[in-house]
Amino acid sequence: MKIDGKPYRSIWREASGEVRIIDQRWLPHELRIVPLRDRAEFAAAIRDMWVRGAPLIGATAAYGVAVQMQGDASDASLRETWEVLHETRPTAINLKWALDEMTRHLAPLPVTERPAAAWARAAEIADEDVEINRRIGEHGLAIIREIAARKGGGRVNILTHCNAGWPATVDWGTATSPIYHAVEAGIDVHVFVDETRPRNQGAQLTAWELNSHGVSHDLIVDNAGGHLMQHGEVDMVIVGTDRTTANGDVCNKIGTYLKALAAKANGVPFYVALPSPTIDWTVKDGVKEIPIEERAGSEVTHVQGRDAAGRVICVQISPDGTPARNPAFDVTPAHLVTGLITERGICTASSEGLAAMFPDRVRG
Numbered sequence: 001m002k003i004d005g006k007p008y009r010s011i012w013r014e015a016s017g018e019v020r021i022i023d024q025r026w027l028p029h030e031l032r033i034v035p036l037r038d039r040a041e042f043a044a045a046i047r048d049m050w051v052r053g054a055p056l057i058g059a060t061a062a063y064g065v066a067v068q069m070q071g072d073a074s075d076a077s078l079r080e081t082w083e084v085l086h087e088t089r090p091t092a093i094n095l096k097w098a099l100d101e102m103t104r105h106l107a108p109l110p111v112t113e114r115p116a117a118a119w120a121r122a123a124e125i126a127d128e129d130v131e132i133n134r135r136i137g138e139h140g141l142a143i144i145r146e147i148a149a150r151k152g153g154g155r156v157n158i159l160t161h162c163n164a165g166w167p168a169t170v171d172w173g174t175a176t177s178p179i180y181h182a183v184e185a186g187i188d189v190h191v192f193v194d195e196t197r198p199r200n201q202g203a204q205l206t207a208w209e210l211n212s213h214g215v216s217h218d219l220i221v222d223n224a225g226g227h228l229m230q231h232g233e234v235d236m237v238i239v240g241t242d243r244t245t246a247n248g249d250v251c252n253k254i255g256t257y258l259k260a261l262a263a264k265a266n267g268v269p270f271y272v273a274l275p276s277p278t279i280d281w282t283v284k285d286g287v288k289e290i291p292i293e294e295r296a297g298s299e300v301t302h303v304q305g306r307d308a309a310g311r312v313i314c315v316q317i318s319p320d321g322t323p324a325r326n327p328a329f330d331v332t333p334a335h336l337v338t339g340l341i342t343e344r345g346i347c348t349a350s351s352e353g354l355a356a357m358f359p360d361r362v363r364g
């Protein structure tokens with residue numbers, strides 16, 4: 001997508017061979033582009049959320065393996081890199097998917113062939129993500145088109161949570177892709193953007209990217225969604241996901257579950273944009289089996305913003321020493337989900353729906 005009219009991906013390899021990312025900790029206030037030079041930097045970038053969003057975490061891990069293979073392509077190095085990168089964040093399954101994919105591809109090769117093969121596969125994983133998201137956009141567009149038609153061409157109001165936009169992926173975003181496609185198709189779309197405490201990915205990233213692309217939107221506090229739905233102001237919800245189980249339970253940013261409950265209570269369709277690398281075919285019960293990342297309490301007791309002089313600052317909002325809990329994700333049970341928008345089409349959030357959509361991937 002574009003920043004100031006210039007096309008960007010969220011991660012790319014320069015002609016010099018250097019891997020670069022947009023360091024998302026500074027957005028929307030500063031556009032900082034930084035190189036990731038070694039395995040330790042890739043691990044820090046994922047753990048400390050210079051990059052974030054399930055698909056981008058996966059693509060970053062793939063490039064991290066490639067950088068490591070350049071220096072040491074031994075079996076031990078490949079194994080150790082899997083471990084070091086895998087332990088950075090526990091919830092988004094795309095991380096494990098990408099590391100497994102790189103290992104499966106590289107392990108059978110002679111050591112001398114691994115560096116070139118690793119760069120090639122990492123680039124493919126990034127390109128595949130872009131294509132998957134583009135297709136999710138086309139399938140999601142059909143739903144938005146239908147709602148617009150039902151409303152006689154009237155404005156379609158969409159609520160989204162967190163940032164499942166292009167900065168969370170290599171490009172397009174998952175939840176935002178149908179929105180961008182709808183805007184391109186000339187449909188009148190308006191987006192309600194949940195701020196998404198504690199890290200405010202909605203306020204900082206989704207609002208930023210929608211603004212950059214001229215998409216009509218309002219930033220709302222996390223607790224406003226239920227009220228808007230009750231008053232008929234939301235036509236549909238689209239969110240992303242960090243891990244969706246084989247039976248369609250959806251793990252996503254904390255607060256997604258409450259939005260799904262409010263949507264169900266108010267008859268608002270609740271859709272999840274789901275790229276296939278985000279499906280965990282080994283898990284059936286999302287609530288019991290998905291590890292939920294617990295992040296530092298300081299993310300709850302403090303907020304980041306910009307002061308009058310334009311400097312990015314962090315301010316404390318609670319009394320000194322206030323204890324805080326910070327589960328970063330929650331699980332929305334499949335029965336609250338209207339449909340999963342995948343790159344192959346839309347299916348019900350159920351083992352039957354997913355198995356019919358991905359007969360080549362389903363296990364056991």
Ligand code: MRU
Nearest residue numbers: 052053054164168174240241253
């Ligand atoms: O903690 P984050 O910012 O990595 O969480 C991101 C989300 O929860 C996104 O909604 C999810 O990864 C889907 S991104 C296409």
